[in-house]
Every structure is written in C-alpha cells, then in structure tokens.
Amino acid sequence: MSVFRSSRFARLEPYVPGEQPRERKYIKLNTNESPYPPSPAVLEAVRVAAGALNLYCDPTALKLREAAAAAYGVEPECVLPVNGSDEILNFAVMAFCDGRIPMACPEISYGFYPVLANLHGIRLRQVPLRADLTIDYRDYLSQNCTVFIANPNAPTGSVLTLSEIREIAASNPRNVVVVDEAYVDFGAESAIRLTKEYSNLLVTRTFSKSHSLAGGRLGFGIADPALIDDLTAIKDSTNPYNVNAMTQAAGIAAFKDNGYYADNCRRVAETRDRTAKALKALGFTVTDSKANFLFVRHPNLPGGALYERLREKGILVRHFSKPAIEDFNRITVGADGQMEALIGAVREILTQNGRE
Numbered sequence: 298m299s300v301f302r303s304s305r306f307a308r309l310e311p312y313v314p315g316e317q318p319r320e321r322k323y324i325k326l327n328t329n330e331s332p333y334p335p336s337p338a339v340l341e342a343v344r345v346a347a348g349a350l351n352l353y354c355d356p357t358a359l360k361l362r363e364a365a366a367a368a369y370g371v372e373p374e375c376v377l378p379v380n381g382s383d384e385i386l387n388f389a390v391m392a393f394c395d396g397r398i399p400m401a402c403p404e405i406s407y408g409f410y411p412v413l414a415n416l417h418g419i420r421l422r423q424v425p426l427r428a429d430l431t432i433d434y435r436d437y438l439s440q441n442c443t444v445f446i447a448n449p450n451a452p453t454g455s456v457l458t459l460s461e462i463r464e465i466a467a468s469n470p471r472n473v474v475v476v477d478e479a480y481v482d483f484g485a486e487s488a489i490r491l492t493k494e495y496s497n498l499l500v501t502r503t504f505s506k507s508h509s510l511a512g513g514r515l516g517f518g519i520a521d522p523a524l525i526d527d528l529t530a531i532k533d534s535t536n537p538y539n540v541n542a543m544t545q546a547a548g549i550a551a552f553k554d555n556g557y558y559a560d561n562c563r564r565v566a567e568t569r570d571r572t573a574k575a576l577k578a579l580g581f582t583v584t585d586s587k588a589n590f591l592f593v594r595h596p597n598l599p600g601g602a603l604y605e606r607l608r609e610k611g612i613l614v615r616h617f618s619k620p621a622i623e624d625f626n627r628i629t630v631g632a633d634g635q636m637e638a639l640i641g642a643v644r645e646i647l648t649q650n651g652r653e
C-alpha cells in the first residue's frame with residue numbers, strides 16, 4: 298500500500314529501466330550501453346579525483362563545461378553538465394512546461410518523456426509515427442507545446458535531418474524544442490550548431506551510450522545561455538552538486554580522449570550494419586537505425602517469444618509490451634563476438650520454431 302503523504306505524487310507511474318540482472322551472466326543487449334570500457338585516461342582521472350572526495354566538487358563544473366564547450370564548438374555558458382541526461386530532461390519539463398504549456402513527443406519514443414509529464418502533471422500530446430515507424434517532422438510545426446524529440450529516435454533508430462530540426466525550432470519560437478541526442482554519435486547529424494541561431498533550442502547529450510560511462514551518470518544540456526540559466530536555476534534549487542567529482546574528472550578526460558570514443562562509435566556502427574544484414578537474411582524486418590541498437594521483427598516469431606527464448610539462452614534484449622511495437626525487439630549493438638552469439642542463438646530459435 299502506498300504511504301505517499303503528498304497528493305501531488307500519489308499517482309506516480311515511474312519509469313521502468315531495462316533489467317540490470319546480477320544473478321547470472323548474460324550477454325547484455327538490452328540497455329544500449331557501450332560494450333567497450335572507458336579509456337585508460339578516464340580510469341586514471343577517476344583514481345586521482347577519488348583522492349579528494351573529502352571535498353565538495355565544483356558546483357559549476359567549470360572545467361568540464363570548458364572541455365564540453367571546446368568539443369561542441371560553443372561557449373562554456375551554453376553548457377550545463379547533469380547527472381545523466383535524464384536529469385536535464387526533468388529540468389526541462391520543470392523549466393519549460395506548466396498547466397498552460399503542454400508537452401509533445403512521438404508516441405513511440407523514449408519512455409521517460411511520459412513519465413516526466415505524469416510526474417509534473419503536464420498534459421502530453423503523443424504524436425503517432427508514420428506506418429514505417431519514422432517521424433514526420435511536419436507534425437511538430439507550430440505546436441504551442443514544449444516539443445521533445447529524440448534524434449535518432451528510440452527505440453526505432455530513425456533520424457530527422459538538420460533542416461527538419463531547423464524547421465521545427467523556427468516554427469515554435471515561443472516554445473522550447475528539446476532535441477535528445479543520446480544516440481547522435483552513431484550516425485546522425487547534431488543540432489548543436491543550430492542552438493546559436495535558435496534561442497529556443499535545447500540539445501541534450503549523454504555519455505551513457507557513446508562514451509562508455511552509463512554507470513558514471515553524465516549528460517549535458519547545450520543551448521542559448523538564457524535557457525541554460527533557467528535550467529541551472531532548477532539544478533541549483535534541487536541538487537547544486539549534481540555531477541560528482543569523479544564523474545566530472547571522467548568527463549574531462551573522455552573529451553580529451555575523443556579519438557578513442559570516435560573509434561568505438563565507428564566500430565559499433567559497422568557492427569550494427571553487419572548485424573542488420575544478417576538479421577534480414579534470417580527473415581527479420583529491421584528499421585533503418587542510425588543508433589547503437591536495432592529494432593527488429595520476425596514474421597513467424599512474436600516479439601515476446603523471441604525475447605523469452607533469447608533470455609533462456611543467456612542473451613538479454615529489450616521487449617516493449619506497447620501494442621504498436623509488441624512484435625518488435627530492440628537489440629543493443631554490442632561487440633562483434635556478442636553479435637555473433639546473438640545471430641547463432643536466433644538461428645537456433647528459428648530452426649526449432651520451424652520444427653514445432
């Protein structure tokens with residue numbers, strides 16, 4: 298029974314993260330982490346930072362903002378580091394939505410957006426995708442809503458072009474447009490440079506997927522300084538030291554080691570395209586993904602069944618029981634060996650399925 302004393306939060310519908318099993322060793326292809334470890338420079342930076350954990354970290358994360366600004370081609374006052382990009386999505390809802398300003402997002406997208414709308418009692422317009430599961434950018438023009446779009450989208454991997462993002466930002470001048478670029482490093486074009494032209498555009502980034510730092514919890518908001526000031530006011534009103542000292546140090550070192558991460562992202566993209574081909578050869582429909590996951594469906598195998606059979610074989614993927622996509626599974630692109638194991642397991646399941 299709930300013991301909430303607050304009527305505001307008595308009806309929460311919390312986000313349900315993908316499983317993080319501890320009881321058995323799985324090939325983990327369910328939460329879009331990088332299969333590759335952080336770079337040695339990151340490990341060393343964390344070790345050094347740990348030596349000063351008796352002191353508070355810099356609440357303005359200045360050095361990290363400077364490193365991020367240099368990498369993203371903006372000024373440091375255009376960057377807010379956060380405790381995973383989920384945190385800045387929450388700040389954005391708090392700062393830019395209210396009873397008169399609803400949210401809009403694709404109906405099939407990151408599951409955290411509806412959770413945040415519910416948390417803050419914000420009306421949410423969920424916009425259907427096209428039949429091929431891509432986003433029609435025209436659905437987001439002149440909305441009078443705070444718009445949230447993941448680019449690439451999750452769990453489909455589809456992308457909008459920069460000119461489409463530009464039109465969305467330009468047509469909603471009085472509202473904030475949030476472009477969630479969690480997966481952009483795997484093959485989409487970043488909208489960061491548009492933040493200099495459109496003061497209503499907020500781009501969010503995370504180091505959880507492309508930068509091997511999911512457990513470190515590091516994300517960024519990049520926008521015009523006035524938007525960043527509003528978001529920083531929310532940050533300072535909830536958790537001023539939101540990014541801990543070890544994670545700040547890890548982030549700075551990771552920006553310096555950009556070549557290592559760029560190589561990993563390229564490798565993941567190559568593995569993705571090879572795996573997509575192999576799955577298509579086995580009869581799967583595979584959406585055109587520019588992210589580090591594949592969204593796949595087989596005509597003879599319900600999504601829930603494939604999920605269960607893979608799980609029995611020690612491979613975890615992500616199945617969503619939402620009606621529109623319940624035939625699909627989202628498969629994180631891991632290292633080559635992991636994907637070979639996946640293809641082998643899928644082949645066995647299909648053969649066995651054919652015999653039954």
Ligand SMILES: *Cc1c(COP(=O)(O)O)cnc(C)c1O
Pocket residue numbers: 329380381382383384407447451477479502503504505511514515516
């Ligand atoms: C994973 C993910 C995030 C959140 O990542 P953090 O780990 O909180 O940085 C945000 N948006 C999308 C679309 C994601 O897939």
